[in-house]
Structures are given as C-alpha cells and as structure tokens.
Amino acid sequence: MKYLAFIITAALSIAPAFADDASPVGLWKNIDDVSGKPKALIRITESNGALQGKIEQLFRAPNEDQNPKCEKCEGARKDQPVVGLVIMTGLKKDGDEYNGGEILDPDNGKVYRSKMHLTDSGKKLSVRGYIGVPMLGRSQVWVRQE
Numbered sequence: 001m002k003y004l005a006f007i008i009t010a011a012l013s014i015a016p017a018f019a020d021d022a023s024p025v026g027l028w029k030n031i032d033d034v035s036g037k038p039k040a041l042i043r044i045t046e047s048n049g050a051l052q053g054k055i056e057q058l059f060r061a062p063n064e065d066q067n068p069k070c071e072k073c074e075g076a077r078k079d080q081p082v083v084g085l086v087i088m089t090g091l092k093k094d095g096d097e098y099n100g101g102e103i104l105d106p107d108n109g110k111v112y113r114s115k116m117h118l119t120d121s122g123k124k125l126s127v128r129g130y131i132g133v134p135m136l137g138r139s140q141v142w143v144r145q146e
Contacts, residue, residue: 022122024051024098028142030127041145042087051098053088055106072109082106091116103129112137 024044032039041057060066069079077085091101096117103114112129119126123144130137 022118024116024118024125027056027145028053028125029145030140030142033138033140042142044088049092051088051091051101052086053103054086055083058083068106070104070106070109073104073106074109077104077109088114103127105129 023046025046026044028042028044030039030042031037038059040055040059042053043056044051044053046052058066058068060068068082070077070082070085071079073080085104085106087104087106089102091098091114094100097115098117099115101114102111104111112131114127114129115134116125116127118124119141125142125144126139127142128134128137128139
C-alpha cells in the first residue's frame with residue numbers, strides 16, 4: 001500500500017513539469033465570445049514550427065445554413081465552404097505564447113493578426129485576433145476536445 005501511495009505521489013509531482021511543454025496541436029471547440037455558445041471544432045496542426053488551424057465541424061441551429069460558404073472572404077477563400085477552411089496560419093512559439101500569425105473570421109471575411117496561449121494546464125486556449133496592436137482586438141477561449 002505504501003508503495004502504491006509513493007507511485008501516485010511521484011506521478012502527481014512530476015506531472016506539472018510536463019504541463020509547460022503542452023502544445024496547442026489538437027482538436028479545439030471554439031466558443032463565441034458574444035453568445036458563449038460553441039461555434040466550431042478547429043483542428044490545429046504544426047508544420048515547420050508554425051501552427052495552422054482548420055475548421056472541421058460547425059455547430060449550427062437547424063434553421064441556419066448547414067454548409068455555409070465564406071461569402072465575405074477575399075482571394076482564394078472567397079465562396080469556399082467554411083468546413084475545411086484554414087482560418088489560422090503562421091503562429092510560432094515565442095516563450096509561453098504563440099505569435100506572428102493570422103486568423104480569419106469567416107463571418108466577416110476579415111483577417112486579423114493573432115496570438116494565443118494555453119491556460120488551465122493546456123485544457124484551454126486563449127486566442128486573440130487584433131488589428132495593429134493586441135489592445136485593439138477581441139479574445140476567445142477555446143476548449144481542448146482531445
């Protein structure tokens with residue numbers, strides 16, 4: 001019994017050491033910063049040290065278009081299906097944050113500078129989109145799904 005208690009105590013004491021190495025790579029539920037309701041599932045992947053995020057699923061009301069297109073987007077994203085759309089690109093690790101990237105709001109078609117950081121031992125992701133300086137923007141909290 002003492003041996004089991006020792007193993008559990010040892011495991012719990014080293015777990016925080018790994019929390020700092022948590023990565024945002026994975027599946028996230030994004031929560032609307034106005035309504036507080038889930039909007040989408042977004043898969044974050046990493047390639048060559050930069051993160052990108054792609055919409056995998058939308059949470060839509062029955063009376064809403066279930067397969068919307070990014071009508072307000074510009075360039076190659078114009079009129080593309082929102083599901084499958086890459087909305088986050090170029091974020092690179094910078095200390096405890098990820099900076100230097102962009103994030104697309106498919107509702108208005110605008111692209112914003114972006115930064116983000118993990119919270120709650122890697123279970124939540126604070127994502128900020130802004131114009132110019134981070135003070136001029138808005139944040140959302142995303143919740144890890146896997």
